[in-house]
Every structure is written in structure tokens, then in C-alpha cells.
Amino acid sequence: MARQKLSIQSKSTQEKTLQEGFKEFTTHCKIKNLAEKTLVYYQAYFTKFETFLDTIGIKHIGEITKSTIDSYILYLKEETEVNDITVNTAIRAVRAFVYYWQSLGYCLHYKIMLIKADKKTKETYSEHELRLLLEKPNMKDFAEYRNWVTVNFLLATGVRVGEFVNIRIGDILMDEAIVKIKYGKSRRERHLPLSKTITKVLIEYMGIRNGEADDFLFCNSYGGKLDENSCKHAISRYNKLRGVTKTSLHLFRHTFAKNWILNGGDIFRLQKVLGHSSIETVREYVNMFSDDLKRNFDDFNPLETISNQKGNHISMKGRNKR
Template identity: 45%
Template sequence: MRMKMQQQAEQRSIEQAFEDFIRYCNVKNLAKDSIIFYENCYKSFTRFLPKESYVSNITLHTIQDYILWQKDKSISAIAVNSNLRGVRAFLYYCMKLGYLPKFSIELVKAEKKVKQVYTDSELQLLLKKPNVKHCSFTEYRDWVVINYALATGNRVSTIINLKNQDVDFENGYITLVRTKNKKQQVIPLSNTLSSILLEYLTYRKGEANDYLFCNSYGNQLADRSLQGSVARYNKSRGVMKTSIHLFRHTYAKKYLQAGGNVFQLQRLLGHSSLEIVKEYVSLFSEDLKLNYDRFNPLEQMVKSNSYIKLNP
């Protein structure tokens, strides 16, 4: 029996093994975006592999050659690592099933890319409220979305899945039903955002179970539709940065700049570990110095206690 299973593993094509992996991902109820990511990584990997490859033939040397192949195509180290993460998840699954011998797949060394954020001058342009009586619903909605993204740091996938009933104005909370880690999350609702959303709902209307940010027909927005709409909105305001995700980076930076707690930031952003938050602290370290004296305990004591005197 064991011999037969080994023969089946040896005869498993890379295509068949990947079909098994995607089926496993669907059974585990992984996010659609995660599955698309794995599929894109697989396409890159199979462009490198010979046709009709068997999964049992893949070795550490195969992975090393794949890395070199990507470098020859001038693919950045960050993109190489992104592809490797997807391929690694797939191959580790195959190793677990005994399709190929176990070996470790390490990422290549890459410099951390500085996370872009919106500047204050750009935010001022984007946050200027349009004339609700004369602008289109789409322009007004995008303005509200930008306010929401800056106030919460939520991902696009979370934003498009929000429903009217998820905003608790009375108690000041927003319930995030759709998150990346699939864990329901409750975050505070700021006073300014509360006012903006209350006014928006007088125009948007709809039932409690309707999507908060909808298209002109009241239907749920697709990820790409909202991304494209906000990109056009930004450009119309003279802002060439067009990513909604940059509001998440901006939220993190401004939260830390204002003296926000890293552990609270981790929970607010919905990260399972502090690793990503540590990246924010590292990347924005220069900017965090701006308000350092304001929040430094010693500086606070010196200002509040006249008896603390320093030598001239």
C-alpha cells in the first residue's frame, strides 16, 4: 500500500498537485484574494518549469534556479519574495502529503520598501468636501470613503463589505464582519466620522442589511470598481497617488506620530502579530521624532513642575 502511494506521488504532475492545493485552500475557506495570489505565483513558477513537470522532481536546486531565472528577468527582490511565498505554501503542502521530500525554502534578502503615505497637503485636497447638491453620488460617496479609510485604516475588502447595520452610532462602534484573518472585529467610531456617515446615510438611505458603500444602483461595490473610482477622484483633485491602501499606511503613521500605543494600533489594524506594526515604527522613526518632546515623560514633568530646574 505504501509503495503504491509513493508511486502515485511520483506520477503526480505539478498541475494535479496544484489542483489538490487549491481544493485544500477552498476547504480551509481561505480568502478569495489569497487564492488568486497563489494562482498568480503558480503561473510564474510554471512559466519557469519545463512542460509536463512532476512535483516529485522539484528540489532545492529547482527553487534556486527559479530565483536566478527571476533575477535574470530583472524582477525585484521584493517581487521575487512575493512569488516565493506563494510557491512555498504550495510546495510545503505537497511535502506534507509526501509528494516530494521535505526541504526548507528561504526568502532572498531584500531591502524594506518605504511605505508611501499621503502628505498633509494631499489630504487637505482630498478631504475638501464636494458640494453635495451639485456633485454626483459617486463623487460624494468617494469623499465619504476617503474619510472612512483615513479614520479607520480598514482594508478595501473590509470597506466594500460593510453594511448599514454595522455602524452603531448610539454606542460609537463599527463592527467589521469581513476581515483578512476572518475574525470579526469591533473598532471605535470617531466623532467626526460619525457625523459624516450620519449625513451620508440621509442620501444613501437603504435598509439595515444593505451595503454601506454602494454603487449608483444601491448594489455592492467590487474591489476594483472602488479602487478605480477613488483613483479618478484623487486625480481630479490633483493628487497622483491613487491607492486606497495608502490611507491604511497614513492612518498608522499619524496614529504613531500622535503618540498612539503600538499594541492598540495592532488591534485597530487587525494584525495577528506585532511584526507589521514594528515595520511602521521602523519606517516612520524619523517622523516620530516630530512630537517626541510633547509626549516624552521627562519633558512633560519639566513643563508641569516649576521646581525642576536644569543647570544653565
């Protein structure tokens, strides 16, 4: 049985309510300049955790123990219809604010571990589907043309949807063939190289789109900002009209990562391109595309390459004893 680290708690600390503690945690997150989406994520899972605690009569942070957390995890696994990956998503949120409370001495110290979950293979667009999506449309319809440019851009850069919709015309540096991503998850600006193909596509698009440097690059038919939901609906409709049933914008990011790996790109550069703070997240891509890595393995295998070169045939017969 795991031992819990002892700590001295005053009466006022033990009586700190869940709402009071979460309000302090939220303030802490805002001071750290965490993204609004992250705050929404924490709020959603705090509400669910608080509802569970209410059913077992816990109102104060000081009452939360390792046993409480274990009971909540079992509840998620056995009483709700969610998979193990979703359970871990909930645990990560709970762990964040409980660890914060522990650091302030509001409750006992103990580790909160993720459960072992089977990792599913990430879905991607097939080569056939991409050919359907990348066929240039009728230039008379701006929305359809913009959607085509969107598909090209997402496939060429692997950016997140939230990053994509916030790119401004001035963020495209044509002379350097670079796009500046200023609104990433980590809030750190990163510069992504633009390939020759996407550069040509953007030059044509920007000539049609016009606008000032501060205007959003991807706009609606009236020149206004294209928000995430509008973008998702637009691409969903675009894909279906092209005969592609997959409609997720995030699949372009997965497809970018998969092709990077299969074409021999190193994961450290991929980490920087995708804007991940941890290399572990990028390693997951390698694990999830393991079946694809087996294809044409002989073409990349050094033993096969050397053995099958002309004049380099290696005899498998044993050497005769003298």
C-alpha cells in the first residue's frame, strides 16, 4: 500500500472548499498565461470531479485522499461509457489542480498515476483521398477555391486549426518562404518553411484574396475572419463533395506527421515543426504508424541495400575448414 507524505494542515486549510481552491488554481493558470482552451478544459473536468465528490459527501479539499482519487478513476472506468484514453484525459486535469493544492498544503501529498491504455493508430488521409482533395476546383467560387488552398496549406505545414485561422497576411514572408505561427498551443512563435508547391499556391491565392498585412489570410466570402467552426464545416462539405467521407481537419496534421516519418524525417525537427513541447508526443506518432513503417522496409534496410548491390553479393555458405 502506497504511503502518503505527511504534512501539517491548519484548520483553515482543511476547510478550504473545492470552489475556493479551484478559483485559486484558475488564477494561478492565468498568471502562467495558459491558453483559454486549457482553462476551459480544466473547468469542464473540475465540474465532473466536483459532482463525483458531492455523491460521496466530500466538500473540502482536505478530505481528498489517494483513496478518493482511486475511487474516482474506478468510477470513470466502470460507471461511465468512456475509453481509457478519455479516462487519462480526465486524470491529467484532476492531477493538475490536486497537485497545485498539494503544493499549498491543502491536502496530503500522493502521486496520481495514469492508467495503462491501448494506443489507437491515428487515422490519416490515404493517397487516393488526397488526390481527390487536391484536384484544383472551379475558380469562379471563392469559398471552394479557399477550401482547396486550405487543404493544400494544412497538408504542407501540419499546423493546428487554431493556429491556421489566426494566420495574417503579414505572417507570410514570401522572400524567405516562411510562415510565422504566433498563436500556437505553447504561445511561442515559430517559423515554418514553405515548400515550393504551397508557395506557388499562396502567391496565386493572395493575389485573389488581396487585403492588408494585418488582415487574416483565410477569410470568408465577405473578407471577414474564418473561425474554427466555420472552417470545420467548410472543409467537411468540401471533402464530401469530393467523395471523401473523412472530414476532420486534424487528420491533415496526422497525415503530415505520418508522411514526414515515412519519408525519413527526424522526429526532433518534426517536434519543432508541429510545435510540441515534449518529444514524447512526437514519439507516439512513430508508435502509431508502426504498421506503415513495415512497408517497403527492405528498401531502407542497410543490410538489404548493401547485400543486393552489384558486386557485393554476400555468400551465405560457411567457410571451409583448412
